[in-house]
Amino acid sequence: MKLSVIILNYNSSCHTLECVNSIQRQTQLNDYEVVVVDNGSQAVDFDRLYSLTGQPFLKVIRSRVNLGFAGGLQLGLQVADPSSAYYFFLNNDCLLLDDVCTRLYAFMENNKAVGVCTGQAVNRTDDLEPSFNYYPSLSGNLLGHGLMRWFTPADYLPRRQKYREPVPVPVVTGSALFVRATAFWQVGGFDPAFFLYCEEEDLCRRLRQREWKAMLIPDVRFRHLGGGSTRRNLLIEKEYYISLFYYFRKNENVIKQLLLQLFYTLKVGRKAFRSTHFAQLAWFILRGAPGRESLRYRQGFPVMASQTTDHQPTPSLLSL
Numbered sequence: 001m002k003l004s005v006i007i008l009n010y011n012s013s014c015h016t017l018e019c020v021n022s023i024q025r026q027t028q029l030n031d032y033e034v035v036v037v038d039n040g041s042q043a044v045d046f047d048r049l050y051s052l053t054g055q056p057f058l059k060v061i062r063s064r065v066n067l068g069f070a071g072g073l074q075l076g077l078q079v080a081d082p083s084s085a086y087y088f089f090l091n092n093d094c095l096l097l098d099d100v101c102t103r104l105y106a107f108m109e110n111n112k113a114v115g116v117c118t119g120q121a122v123n124r125t126d127d128l129e130p131s132f133n134y135y136p137s138l139s140g141n142l143l144g145h146g147l148m149r150w151f152t153p154a155d156y157l158p159r160r161q162k163y164r165e166p167v168p169v170p171v172v173t174g175s176a177l178f179v180r181a182t183a184f185w186q187v188g189g190f191d192p193a194f195f196l197y198c199e200e201e202d203l204c205r206r207l208r209q210r211e212w213k214a215m216l217i218p219d220v221r222f223r224h225l226g227g228g229s230t231r232r233n234l235l236i237e238k239e240y241y242i243s244l245f246y247y248f249r250k251n252e253n254v255i256k257q258l259l260l261q262l263f264y265t266l267k268v269g270r271k272a273f274r275s276t277h278f279a280q281l282a283w284f285i286l287r288g289a290p291g292r293e294s295l296r297y298r299q300g301f302p303v304m305a306s307q308t309t310d311h312q313p314t315p316s317l318l319s320l
Contacts, residue, residue, distance in 0.1 A: 001081035003032040003105055005088045008072045010039045013048035015225065016092040020052060023090075029102040033084075034058045037076040040066035040299065065299050068195035069174070077189070084181055091175040093225040097122070103220045104178045107166070115183035115212025116204060118172040119220030120163075129224055130159035131176075132169035132216050135201060136244060138256050141263055163218040172214050174200035175224050183212045191250075195296045196236070197243035205251065235298075237281055241289040261285060 005023060009016040020034060038046050040063050049060050059079055067075055073089055080087070086105060100119050108114055121129040134140060134156060140148050149156040155170050172178075177200060187206040190199055204214050241264065248257050269282035284293070 001031050001033060001084040003029060003086045003088060003101055004077075004080035004084040005032065005034045005090055005101065006073050006076040006080065007034065007036050007090050007092050008039050008069065008076075009036055009041060009045070009049065009092055010066060010072075011041045011045045012092060013041070013045045016049065017051070019090065019092045019094055020058070022095040022097075023101070026096040026099050027101045028099050029105055032057065032101060033081055035076040035080050036060045037072045038062040039068075039072040040064060066296075068192065068296060069197075070190035070194045070199045071192040074190055074192055086181055087179050087184060089174070089177040089179070091224070094121075094175055095223040095225070097221040097223055100176070100220050100222055104217060107215075107217055107220075108178070108180060111213075111215070113211075113213050114180070114215050115207040115210075116172055116177060116179040117166075117215040117217055118176050118178060119222050120216065120218045121173060121175065121224040122221055124223070124225060128160065128162060131173045132157070132159060132214075133171040133173070133201065134159075135170055135205060136198070136247060138252070138260055138263070141260070163216060166215050166217050169214050169216045170208075171201050171204045172216065176222050177203075179203075179207075180212070183207055183210070186210060193246060193291075194243050195294050196239045198247045199243075202247055202250070234277055234280060235295055237277075238284055238289070238293060239295055241281075241285055242291050242294050245285075245289040246291065261288065 007016060007019060016036060020036065023034060034057060036049060036052060036058070038049060038060065046062060052058055052060055061075065061079055063072065063075055066072075077087070086108060088101060088104070104117055104119065107117060118131050121131045123129050134145060140156075145156050149158075154168065157167065157169060184203075187203070187210055189203075191202055194202060207214065244264075245257070245261070248260055252260065265282050265286045268278055268285060272279035272282055
């Protein structure tokens, strides 16, 4: 198998079906497969995915609980073809606007030093969206990205600039992350301790440490609709800081961790007069954004979707 496309579904099957349809319409690559992972959705939403079954290139599996972004993708890899040369981790709220899979595959085949790449995202009105990001850092927060660009321009490329040629970037977007399988497994894959955010920063950092390049391929386009399965609220904001400070604990010394904790507490706390939302969030950061308060531990145990004699459930997974 040349390519395995891994897509997560969480109570947003309408996006998932449109995403899969766009892959079918646009992709000319031979020997690819699509793996859809239902990440603990409600039964009625999971039932809508049944229309995808019976297609030889497509697999649908279900986790009883939400494993998070990294955990869900890692689960998908358990049923992906083990011979796949590349993985394309694609958000279900993305639509391919051209033959993204074939073109990214060809680019990676011709550039063996590249471990991960992505295309150019556009929004609903065809305006460019940033398709890469910077590594979270103390210097970037204190000095600002514009000033840091003077010191390390390669790590702080303008994110909203229109690029015409492939360009090395620090962190490719997690919404459409195309990675070389050998590089991915060399660094251990995704860290499932990240539940919802910072997975791509962590992965790209580990790839960079092994001297794999990350690239933006600007003439390969996909549409990112946004808001596929996540709505912003206090719990989601907390989840972001849980992941962010886990990332800092992995990559920064204790002094920098404390300074970053103080920085973000003050940054959020200065808005506390606007709403108790920011006051609660600042207090949460000051307490170190404890992982025990993650949404990971606030889940119920959903009832499995309706089953027929063709479905073979296991204690933690329903495979179609």
